[in-house]
Amino acid sequence: MKGNELKELRNLTIPELQTKARETKEELFNLRFALRTGHLSDFSKVRAMRRAYAQIHTVISEKRLLEVKNAG
Numbered sequence: 077m078k079g080n081e082l083k084e085l086r087n088l089t090i091p092e093l094q095t096k097a098r099e100t101k102e103e104l105f106n107l108r109f110a111l112r113t114g115h116l117s118d119f120s121k122v123r124a125m126r127r128a129y130a131q132i133h134t135v136i137s138e139k140r141l142l143e144v145k146n147a148g
Contacts, residue, residue: 077128085135093139097132104129 077085085093104125110116 077131082131082135085132086138088135090136090139093132093136097129097136100125100129100132 085096088096104122107116107122107125111119111122116122
């Protein structure tokens with residue numbers, strides 16, 4: 077993900093991020109399936125999707141920590 081896409085993620089709410097994470101995980105599953113069946117020859121797409129999934133979860137964690145910090 078590029079910097080502007082990461083900024084867009086940070087503007088989303090936690091439920092929206094969870095939905096995006098679910099969609100990304102489904103897409104990652106489909107890419108892995110295509111790779112195993114031989115329909116995908118470029119592994120870099122799988123790597124990029126894994127990275128995007130991790131970045132979404134990082135933003136979710138940041139937002140949860142910020143909520144706890146602001147509540148306490």
